[in-house]
Amino acid sequence: MNTEILGIIIVFVLTVALAIPLGKYIARVYRGEKTITDVIFNPIEKILFRFCGINPAEEMGWKQHLKVLLTINFVWFLLSMFVLMCQGWLPLNPDNNPGMTADLAFNTAISFVVNCNLQHYSGETGLSYFGQLFLMFLQFVSAATGLAAAAILFNALKERTTEKLGNFYVYFLKSLTRILLPLSIIVATLLAFNGTPMTFEGKQKMVTLQGESVDVSTGTVAAFTAIKHIGTNGGGFFGANSAHPLENPNYFTNMVELAAQMIVPFAMIFALGFYLNRKKLSLMIFGVMTVGFLLLAVPTVMAEMNANPALTRMGIDTSMGATEGKEVRFGAAASGFWSIATTVISTGSVNSMHDSAMPISGLMQLLAMMVNCFYGGCGVGLLNFYIFIILSVFISGLMVGRTPEFLGKKIEAREMKIAMVIALLHTLLILSGTALSTALPELGASTLNNPGFHGFSEILYEFTSSSANNGSGYEGLGDNNPWWNITTGVVLLLSRFLPIIGPIAIAGILASKKHVPESAGTLKTDTSTFGLMVFAVIFIIAALSFFPALALGPIAEYFSLA
Amino acid sequence: MKNTFLQAIKLSLACLILLSGIYTLLIFGIAQAAPNHGKGEVVSANGKTYYANIGQSFTSDKYFNSRPSAVAYNAAGSGGSNKGPSNSEYLAEVQKRIDTILILNPDMKRSAIPADLVTASGSGLDPHISVLAAKFQIKRIAKARNIKVNQLETLIENHTEKALLGLFGPEKINVLELNIALDKLK
Structure with missing residues (x-):
């Protein structure tokens, strides 16, 4: 079998195999049971809680959770604005990079606080090492915020009636110390031993074999790249992200980085099953997500391996597939596969330039972000999927004439309203942003790198990526100006926090309701029939919302090229 | 609060x-x-050190040429062309590269030009070319350096990086290491 195909299959299979025991471990962490990391981190956590004046035994209701979550995120935003605008004179700036403009700092601060990492700058010239290390802090804490939110959901899904859903700070800190930090240390070590730099020395001079002199940017890349994937952040140290040969030096590191971005979202699905002792529910969720993922990934890999028909028509040898914007060491298959992994999961790191991908691949990447719940980002993927479960329970309950219930709780009008608003918010943000930018050519069209249908896709992609908190881009877009910085910044804020607030509110309201024991009349939610139902709901919402826009972009481009 | x-x-x-x-x-x-x-990993040759993973611009007839780069192999930055597959300006540019390559390699046919030699990488710093791309340049280099074709064929074979564990990923060649070895050929 083709070694390129084999390479992507093995990564996927190994990641799933590792995610199951990791999920079991995560469930123990959130249940507060004994784990192997207790020896190191129990004392550290104790000191931290005492220093911060936090009582870890105090349980919070869902409103209290959200208050604390939003407050600490606001603190990070303020800190980020300060660091990014002042990095020029802050320490650790060997390359003398200047501070950011206010609108760029606004966009960058928000985009790292919300776990998106839409980068309207290039790391080599846009950030000092201090700035990079600070953004790395945000990559950790934003991922931990998502995980903590998912832990609140886990707690709320337990079948009992309560207002108390654990302590946010405990979930948050444990997500950091017990999950993200240990995994990042492993990944960073693997990267460092495979040629990813970890140095504070700044740009290095090099004279090439042909005698030209060039500067080579280096930096604290290994530490940064590890959490960028483990935390599904995706923000690159360098402009070219994981296509850069120092950020992703060889095929092995490519496999490691692929696995690193998939493992926590995978493990969280299994963790849910272990936590609630409902393994079949986990399997249903994982099954639906995996079917969706494969439906997106397979056509993309095929399109990339089949090469650009316009180049094939020129009569050259395109047997290695589409090569524009791709690295030889990864090849077309691994590049195509990565482009879907990074868009279904809200990583947004790239190992090839999506702007140069085939139209079918562009369509699949966009769809992956429009659906935004096949696996999804650290923690938040499950929150998004939860919304679709609620919708499906309600719809199928109506279809077969049963009271809509999920895990022993009745779903009523209030929860449905919240779920609908959250499900439609994504559509609203993407389409209104795209429409506005298309209607104002002096702000939208003038910043494009490609004409015609593909140019429209650049606009659509930017808003889809923002609203999905993904962070990848059609990088040809000239996006570092007030229009793009501010509009996408606002989209990022709304699309991050409302989809956290909504599901937690629903879960919190349901948790406080009376528990209805399972009976013969209960709709089973851990079966493949119900899985099919959820898939249908997701498909119908995505198709109805986005098909017209997709027809104007990648679909039209596909037919113009074929 | x-x-x-x-x-x-x-x-x-x-x-x-x-x-x-x-x-x-x-x-x-x-x-x-x-x-x-x-x-970062380095290679040394003739008392000079180079980053093994940072691609360099090789344009001379006497060296195996590297891929086109959107950032001209300036490693203080990085990036791809970001040209869409249907962009007519881009397609004209590729056509021009094909014409140039055919002039530089007069013994080779158009149908033998591997796609990676006429398309820019994602990083602009791609240190590799495909095995096909190296083989494509043999005749030109043999002429320019006045060495035998089969010597170059062996050189390419010795510098081909196989798939990981022989199973995963594409084969490729590090252009810098190949050219350093080329300089040592007599």
Whole structure:
């Protein structure tokens, strides 16, 4: 079998195999049971809680959770604005990079606080090492915020009636110390031993074999790249992200980085099953997500391996597939596969330039972000999927004439309203942003790198990526100006926090309701029939919302090229 | 509310020290045991050192040429062309590259030009070319350097990086290492 195909299959299979025991471990962490990391981190956590004046035994209701979550995120935003605008004179700036403009700092601060990492700058010239290390802090804490939110959901899904859903700070800190930090240390070590730099020395001079002199940017890349994937952040140290040969030096590191971005979202699905002792529910969720993922990934890999028909028509040898914007060491298959992994999961790191991908691949990447719940980002993927479960329970309950219930709780009008608003918010943000930018050519069209249908896709992609908190881009877009910085910044804020607030509110309201024991009349939610139902709901919402826009972009481009 | 704010600020500062400080230093410490002390892998030749993973611009007839680059192999930046597959300006550019390559390699047919030689990489710093791309340039280099074709064929064979464990990923050739070895051929 083709070694390129084999390479992507093995990564996927190994990641799933590792995610199951990791999920079991995560469930123990959130249940507060004994784990192997207790020896190191129990004392550290104790000191931290005492220093911060936090009582870890105090349980919070869902409103209290959200208050604390939003407050600490606001603190990070303020800190980020300060660091990014002042990095020029802050320490650790060997390359003398200047501070950011206010609108760029606004966009960058928000985009790292919300776990998106839409980068309207290039790391080599846009950030000092201090700035990079600070953004790395945000990559950790934003991922931990998502995980903590998912832990609140886990707690709320337990079948009992309560207002108390654990302590946010405990979930948050444990997500950091017990999950993200240990995994990042492993990944960073693997990267460092495979040629990813970890140095504070700044740009290095090099004279090439042909005698030209060039500067080579280096930096604290290994530490940064590890959490960028483990935390599904995706923000690159360098402009070219994981296509850069120092950020992703060889095929092995490519496999490691692929696995690193998939493992926590995978493990969280299994963790849910272990936590609630409902393994079949986990399997249903994982099954639906995996079917969706494969439906997106397979056509993309095929399109990339089949090469650009316009180049094939020129009569050259395109047997290695589409090569524009791709690295030889990864090849077309691994590049195509990565482009879907990074868009279904809200990583947004790239190992090839999506702007140069085939139209079918562009369509699949966009769809992956429009659906935004096949696996999804650290923690938040499950929150998004939860919304679709609620919708499906309600719809199928109506279809077969049963009271809509999920895990022993009745779903009523209030929860449905919240779920609908959250499900439609994504559509609203993407389409209104795209429409506005298309209607104002002096702000939208003038910043494009490609004409015609593909140019429209650049606009659509930017808003889809923002609203999905993904962070990848059609990088040809000239996006570092007030229009793009501010509009996408606002989209990022709304699309991050409302989809956290909504599901937690629903879960919190349901948790406080009376528990209805399972009976013969209960709709089973851990079966493949119900899985099919959820898939249908997701498909119908995505198709109805986005098909017209997709027809104007990648679909039209596909037919113009074929 | 005031209490929540204070807790948030304190916890943020503590995490900042743990994550940006201790984690960074820990990885920095581990990297000291890595090849070249975590400063990026290097190769040395004739008393000069080069980054093994940073692609270089090779345009001379006497060297195996590297791929086109959107950033002209300037490693102080990085990036791809970001040209869409249907962009007519882009397609004209590729056509021009094909014409140039045919002039530079008069013994070779158009149908033998491998796609990677006429398309830019994602990083603009791709250190590799495909095996096909190296073989394509043999006749030109043999003529320019006045060496035998089969010598170059062996050289390429010796420098082909196989798939990982022979199973995963594409075959490729590091252009810099190939050209350093080429300079040593007599």
